[in-house]
Amino acid sequence: MSKYQNRTSDIKRLCVGTAAAIKNYGVINKAEYFHPEEAKKVFNLCDKNSIKFIDTAQAYGNAERIIGKFTDSKYNIITKIWLNENPPPKEIENIESKFLKSLKFLQKENIYGVLIHNPHHLNQKRGQKIYKELNKLKEQKLVSKIGISIYDPNDFSDLNKYYDFDIVQLPFNIFDNSYISSGLNTKLRKKNVEVFLRSIFLQGILLLPINKVPARFAKWVKHLKKYHNWLSERNISPLEANILNALQVNKREKIIVGINSLQELKEIITIINKNKKISNINQFTINDKMLINPSNWSKL
DSSP states (O other): OOTTSSSHHHHTTEEEEOGGGSTTOTTTOSSOOOOHHHHHHHHHHHHHTTOOEEEOOTTSTTHHHHHHHHOOTTSEEEEEEOOOSSOOHHHHHTHHHHHHHHHHHHTOSOEEEEEESSGGGGGSTTHHHHHHHHHHHHHTTSEEEEEEEOSSHHHHHHHHTTOOOSEEEEEOOSSOOHHHHTSHHHHHHHTTOEEEEEOTTGGGTTTSOGGGSOGGGGGGHHHHHHHHHHHHHTTOOHHHHHHHHHHTSOTTSEEEEEOSSHHHHHHHHHHHHHTOOOOSGGGGOOOOHHHHOGGGGGGO
16 A cells, blocks of 8 residues: 555545646745646546545636546536626626536536635625526536635624525634634534635745745744744644644545645645644634735735
């Protein structure tokens, strides 16, 4: 048996994130990105390790086309639809055609799930129409599940009164524990909603050496130094700490890991196979939305 084929249950929780198909995604994905030939190798390793989930979006450059070229129907693919600010009725009516375009790129007759990429639209007066269009895709068996990708637990609380979702994607990382501290984890478990943890590396900030952190994050350098010193004292790499932190959440949650290369996925699988634990990591939780919500970074 390969050294990458142990700890099967935890490895199966992985969901390959493909946002790296955008060359300038995050803070460290500048030169290297999800190149098609590298993607082929990544999906081959996924196949050998029973990693079946792939996360993508229409906004992720050529990601859907790359997935379509190198995967078959055994993968559970989730894509996200982006709508313009205050989408007019015509754009909402075109949700199905937008989705069918994704299916064409993905070279699939149907996929596991489709999410609204910007959930605040569902709080607007046309929210019910958007939700109805998503449900139509489910009724036509073009998708098995529908849902949303959120930035904050309050996003779900606001929408939960009016909609039933099968899937919720949300941030969870060493700096952002709001999924648990807010009690949202309990609410979603009771509603039997499938949860995908994303931004587990905070778009790369939690992996960067302190001297590589961009100047716009200077306000939080002291906090970052404390985090890195803690890791150094325990001889734990940033990648290892962040993977172990996500693994310690309830085993029902899937974990989206943004992948640039085959080597990165190998390293993550190796970390899982070590079956290590990490403790006292909650001390680094921070409630500053300007840091933990990447949608705010353009304001820095």
